[in-house]
Structures are given as structure tokens and as C-alpha cells.
Amino acid sequence: MCLAIPAKITALLPDGMAKVSLDGVSKVISVALIDDPAVGDYVVLHVGYALTKIDAEEAQRTLELLAEAGALAAPVPEGAA
Amino acid sequence: MKYVDEYRDGALARGIAATISAEADPARTYRFMEFCGGHTHAIARYGLEDLLPANVQMIHGPGCPVCVLPIGRMDDAIKLAENPKITLCTYGDLMRVPGSNGASLQKAKAHGCDIRMVYSTLDALAIAEAEPDREVVFFAIGFETTTPPTAVALQIAARKELTNFSIFCNHVLTPSAIRAIMTSEEAKRGEVMLDGFVGPSHVSTVIGTDPYEFCSEEFGKPVVIAGFEPLDVMQSILMLVRQVNDGRAVVENQYIRAVTPEGNRKAQALVEEFFELRPSFEWRGLGQVPMSALRLRQTFAHFDAELKFGMVTVAAADNPACECGAILRGVKRPEDCKLFGTVCTPENPMGSCMVSSEGSCAAHWTFGRFRTFARARSGERRSA
Numbered sequence: 201m202c203l204a205i206p207a208k209i210t211a212l213l214p215d216g217m218a219k220v221s222l223d224g225v226s227k228v229i230s231v232a233l234i235d236d237p238a239v240g241d242y243v244v245l246h247v248g249y250a251l252t253k254i255d256a257e258e259a260q261r262t263l264e265l266l267a268e269a270g271a272l273a274a275p276v277p278e279g280a281a
Numbered sequence: 282m283k284y285v286d287e288y289r290d291g292a293l294a295r296g297i298a299a300t301i302s303a304e305a306d307p308a309r310t311y312r313f314m315e316f317c318g319g320h321t322h323a324i325a326r327y328g329l330e331d332l333l334p335a336n337v338q339m340i341h342g343p344g345c346p347v348c349v350l351p352i353g354r355m356d357d358a359i360k361l362a363e364n365p366k367i368t369l370c371t372y373g374d375l376m377r378v379p380g381s382n383g384a385s386l387q388k389a390k391a392h393g394c395d396i397r398m399v400y401s402t403l404d405a406l407a408i409a410e411a412e413p414d415r416e417v418v419f420f421a422i423g424f425e426t427t428t429p430p431t432a433v434a435l436q437i438a439a440r441k442e443l444t445n446f447s448i449f450c451n452h453v454l455t456p457s458a459i460r461a462i463m464t465s466e467e468a469k470r471g472e473v474m475l476d477g478f479v480g481p482s483h484v485s486t487v488i489g490t491d492p493y494e495f496c497s498e499e500f501g502k503p504v505v506i507a508g509f510e511p512l513d514v515m516q517s518i519l520m521l522v523r524q525v526n527d528g529r530a531v532v533e534n535q536y537i538r539a540v541t542p543e544g545n546r547k548a549q550a551l552v553e554e555f556f557e558l559r560p561s562f563e564w565r566g567l568g569q570v571p572m573s574a575l576r577l578r579q580t581f582a583h584f585d586a587e588l589k590f591g592m593v594t595v596a597a598a599d600n601p602a603c604e605c606g607a608i609l610r611g612v613k614r615p616e617d618c619k620l621f622g623t624v625c626t627p628e629n630p631m632g633s634c635m636v637s638s639e640g641s642c643a644a645h646w647t648f649g650r651f652r653t654f655a656r657a658r659s660g661e662r663r664s665a
């Protein structure tokens with residue numbers, strides 16, 4: 201019930217609703233809780249509502265931090281642990 | 282899928298695990314509580330504990346709303362559904378949660394009660410509009426993430442002046458639960474050995490990171506608000522290990538792509554408009570926790586099913602053999618329960634922790650997380 205997933209807004213609909221794409225599957229959700237939803241935005245989708253937008257720059261920064269954290273020690277080969 | 286796949290890279294997860302192993306001090310143990318059931322699910326599903334060194338241990342927290350709902354409230358919901366005038370709308374996870382005497386919504390539905398599973402609060406609202414002769418009650422449950430969606434439904438119901446829609450409110454608050462764990466009797470006796478918290482990030486998309494400051498300020502425990510993909514969790518564990526090593530205890534945010542310090546103001550304002558704090562609320566495992574849950578404000582009393590249908594909650598005891606309570610407080614593990622995997626399975630749950638996929642017992646059972654512990658323990662015994 202608590203799981204939330206990223207979804208991409210593909211169309212804005214009346215009454216604070218929007219159409220999103222979830223890995224190609226289309227779904228109608230509420231965007232009433234976020235400011236200025238726009239087509240192309242990625243949002244965190246939870247029980248039919250967009251809770252927040254996903255910030256593309258911060259997402260990129262996280263990937264860089266992850267790559268850095270993963271490269272500090274020599275990776276353990278699969279199955280060795 | 283964008284924003285998912287890139288955070289599930291197995292090789293990178295092993296790389297971060299190697300960094301954690303290299304930086305974790307072998308002379309000490311690190312015990313971190315993953316507060317949220319979503320993290321419990323991710324840790325179990327991706328086998329993250331298998332990647333961590335033995336001295337970095339994860340402990341389940343009470344962050345699964347289905348798991349912490351006390352039996353008395355489940356009984357209330359079943360009673361509501363038994364009222365022939367009422368259509369009870371619920372998230373699917375609640376259908377199999379056991380109430381007293383083995384009752385459940387699923388069984389009530391089989392006996393003819395009008396119970397409908399909904400995906401969104403808007404579905405419940407649509408039923409109320411389409412069937413004006415029915416009293417439609419939405420079984421509102423969840424932490425700070427699901428409260429704003431309930432508030433949106435109430436806002437629409439108010440605007441449309443719906444008189445046959447109400448909610449059975451069980452919305453609870455994350456920071457109060459952390460405080461309850463840190464101040465429990467077991468904590469006073471020094472049995473809750475925690476070195477930090479993996480904080481729930483979807484909750485923080487709404488409330489921000491600021492509400493966790495007390496955890497570091499009052500209790501000296503680091504908190505890292507963590508995303509739910511496996512790499513997010515691994516990075517957050519690394520961030521916690523580093524804080525512990527440096528002797529720091531602050532609130533850090535790993536999920537910067539969606540969480541800001543102040544959170545979603547629009548959602549907060551809406552929640553504020555409709556809800557107020559309950560002086561106290563019972564949690565499974567934690568007992569009565571002051572200021573830990575919400576109820577409707579007086580102005581919106583006509584949407585409150587508890588008032589509308591004169592409900593009086595009668596506290597009921599858990600199955601005495603079920604260890605959910607101690608598991609939710611972080612002092613026991615699913616495999617410590619005698620019923621685990623024998624009498625109690627996801628098909629036939631004895632306690633709430635075996636129901637939702639975010640419940641610790643269900644996660645252990647489904648993804649075999651318990652085997653990790655069995656292995657680790659036999660290893661411990663061998664080396665002892």
C-alpha cells in the first residue's frame with residue numbers, strides 16, 4: 201500500500217487530474233497535491249496521487265554520488281561473499 | 282523505467298557494499314532501524330542484507346500502517362461493514378488483517394458485507410456519488426503520505442456537499458512513533474540498541490526533513506532520509522556508517538531528487554485544513570502514543586464516521602503467541618516468533634506483520650530474508 205513509483209505526466213486533464221505513463225502503461229492520476237504540473241514532469245505516484253515532482257538535476261547528482269561510493273573499494277565479485 | 286532501473290544496478294550495489302565493508306569499523310556493530318515498511322520490502326526483495334558486512338545490521342521499525350493498526354480498530358472497521366446501510370471502501374492490504382476471533386474484512390465480505398477495494402480515495406468518492414442511497418465510508422489509514430490524498434477527497438466531498446461520504450480516520454504520524462521507540466520501557470532498560478535511522482522518504486516528500494531534527498538533537502541518533510530503490514538504501518547505510526564513524530548525528534537527505542527540507546507545503550496546508558492531532562492513539566506494539574495520530578477537525582465532523590455512526594473503540598488483545606508488537610518495537614525478529622512460517626503464513630496470517638508486503642514477517646517469508654539470519658546465526662554459533 202505504501203509503495204510509490206515514478207511516473208511521467210503525458211497529458212493534463214481537467215479537475216486537477218493528469219494522464220501518466222508508467223513504463224508505457226497509461227493511468228489517470230490526481231495532481232491536486234503538486235504545484236504547476238506540466239507534461240514531461242516525472243512525479244512520485246502513490247495511491248493515485250502525485251506526491252511530488254522528481255528533480256532531474258538532483259537525480260543526476262545522486263547517480264554521480266552512487267558511482268563514486270561504488271568505486272571507492274574494489275567490488276566483490278558476484279558469489280564471493 | 283527511468284528513475285528506477287538506474288537505481289537497481291547490482292554491480293554498483295556490490296561496489297557500495299564493498300565501500301561499507303571497508304569503512305565500517307570491525308571492532309564495533311552498527312544497528313540501524315529502517316523505519317518504513319517500504320524499506321523492509323526493498324531490503325528483503327533485493328537481498329541487501331546479504332551484501333552488508335555482518336557487523337552492519339538492519340532492524341525493522343513500525344513504519345507499516347497496516348501492521349501498527351491495533352486489533353480494536355480492525356474490529357471497528359468490520360463492525361462498520363456489518364451495518365447494512367454502509368459500503369466500506371478500503372485499500373486492498375487491509376482485507377486480510379486479522380481482527381478479534383479470526384475475523385477479517387475478507388471474511389465479512391464473503392458473508393455478504395458490502396466491502397469494496399479501492400486504489401485511490403477518488404474511487405471511494407466516485408462510489409458515493411454514483412450510489413447516493415448508500416453510506417460510503419472510506420477506511421482511511423496510513424502515514425503522512427496517504428493523509429493528503431484523504432484530504433483531497435474530503436475537499437471534493439465538501440465542495441460537492443456529499444452527505445453520504447465519511448471517513449474512518451486512522452492516519453498516524455511518523456516522528457511520534459520514532460519518539461515512542463526511543464522512550465519505550467525497553468529503551469530505558471537499554472534494550473533498544475540503535476545507532477541510527479533509515480528515514481522514510483515518501484513521508485518526507487510531504488513533511489520534509491525538518492520534523493526529524495529532534496531525533497538527532499534529543500536522542501543523538503543520525504537519520505538519513507532514504508529513497509526506496511536498492512542503491513538508495515545502500516548509499517543511505519553508507520551515509521549512516523560515516524556519521525557514526527565521525528561521531529556526528531544529524532539529519533541527512535539521500536533522496537534529494539524528491540525531498541526538500543520543508544516538504545510539500547500545498548499538501549501540508551490541506552492536511553492542516555481538515556485534520557487535527559488526537560491527544561493519544563493506540564498503536565500495535567507501541568501502545569498508546571501521545572500526539573501520534575490525526576482526526577477530523579470539528580468543522581468537518583459530518584465526515585467523521587466515528588461520530589456519524591457512534592463508534593466506540595474497544596481495545597482488544599493480540600494473539601498472545603504473535604510477536605508483532607515486539608517486532609514493531611525493534612526488539613524481536615520474525616524468526617523469533619514460534620508461529621512464523623508454520624501456523625502463520627501470508628496465506629493464513631495470524632498477525633498484521635504477515636499481511637502487507639511491507640510487513641516484516643511477510644517480507645521475510647516471501648523473500649527468504651529469514652534464511653540470511655539462519656545462516657548468519659549458525660555461522661555465529663560455529664565461530665563461537
Ligand code: SF4
Pocket residue numbers: 602603604605608615618619620621622625626630631632633634635642
Ligand atoms: S509470524 Fe505471524 S504470528 Fe508471528 S509475529 Fe509475525 S505476524 Fe505475528
